[in-house]
Amino acid sequence: MDRFRMFFPGLIKVKGMTLFQFFMVSIIASSLFLPIYTRPAWCEDSSSSSDWFIDMNRFSKSAHGSLKCDRCHGEMTLKGNVHPNRKDPTAIRKDSVRTYDYKRCATCHPESYKRYLMGEHAKVLAKQEEGRLAGGKPAPPERLAPTCGDCHSSHYAQAKLSRITMGEQMILTCGKCHVSQKMSYLKNLHGQLGVFLEKKASAYCTDCHGAHTCESLKAKEKALTACRRCHRNASTRFADIVIHTGSEDISKKDPKKQVHMALILTIKRIGQIVTVLVLAFFALQTFVWILRELHNRLRGR
């Protein structure tokens, strides 16, 4: 410690800091200078945008900031009821995302809405609705398939975000429901490159699964089309690469992939065991060797 201090005598004395404080200050200072690289990859505020109260400062900066309220919130009629229903005292307690009529989005975003209707989320939602109408148990609110407002913040979502920021937000948005897929994506090369190392050419969630269609890529032909968007020369075997390697990500209906994944995990485990054993052996051997030579030295040999 004293030897180290010798190199920074002026600095330490002038500032009146201990060495520890000096390190702390330099770490904090460096994290200020490198804000992009030291912050967590997804520290965006993810609080719900569909609250009853709107933060107008954030709203005016958002993509919809130039729209007037009644453009989206004009009088709405759903199943013969007028919304907002001034006579219904429970209206204000209802989940706004579930009660809002998202067909209104289609007036400005027809293409996105069409794709959404074609996609997996809409199909699941339709199935859940059917089940409910047929008298089955309604799905709990957190298990309901998403509509526009579940993924997009209509009040605060900003336009013209960079590709990387969009990608980081996808991790948050998609990861809210697809937790294990999020984790395995972040362990995958695409996630590491795209989210952590901020490489634009990497693939984010929607680059493979489609922005509004949200396709499942379990079918190999579909997966290959997705791969070929970037990997032009990909062959059919290329689509066999396991991207989401989490144990919950592998479909039970795909025994071949299950076998592949089991093999990968087995070899990973063997590799780890071999690594630890080899290192432990040589570390121990070196340690005993040093003791032996010290012993020789002390004996004067």
Add this chain to the structure above:
Amino acid sequence: MAEQTIQQETFWRFSVLQRTVHLTVMFAFIGIGLTGFSMAFSSMAPARAFAWFLGGVDSVRYLHRLFAVVLYLCVVTEVLWLIYYKFILRGNLLGPHSICFTKQDLSYFRDHIGYILALRNAPPPFERFAWWEKLDYWTLFIGMQTMGLTGLLLWFPEFFSRFVPGYFINLAQVLHFDEAVLAVLYKFFIHTTVRHFRPEVYPGDWTIFTGKTTKEKIRRTHPGEWARLNASVQANSAGER
């Protein structure tokens, strides 16, 4: 007495080629380790900061591959040297001066473990290369082949997935990482400790950088080589007479 037959105190142990290859491998290995781990551990801030320092992920990837090519060129150089040694110099690959493992090394290894466990009084009479020197050489040599293979699979997945199933790319990733951890920890900690921080060699063994070794050092660490050297000198001087 035997040691009086050789007058010089300093001997050449490593040729210029061997020293150059070692230095190149050393720096390329540090480089490839730093760039590789800054990508593998990119979920941690220090790794990202290092990647930023090198100019972003693209230059990290470029440097990683550049160092890989440099390292593999060193392996090629060594192979060419082995061929030269075998066929031009007519050297014996299983002889006492060779870096190749021989049957003798097994008993030397057993005796050496016996020595460090204090079951024997002295280390075995190592020849020119002791078992750990051979091991360091061959682990890197063979490790370069496997790391190179898995690395190539990751570098050109589109090309290689024509010949192997896609999940081999996953396997390559797993093995590349595991072996990198093994190699880096082994070289950075165990190799350095054994070569520089053992009481016998502390504070550092510069032979691989300067190429020079001393009579005392050969006698202590490579007694077999010393005896052989003296035997040949004696034979030569006997022949001259």
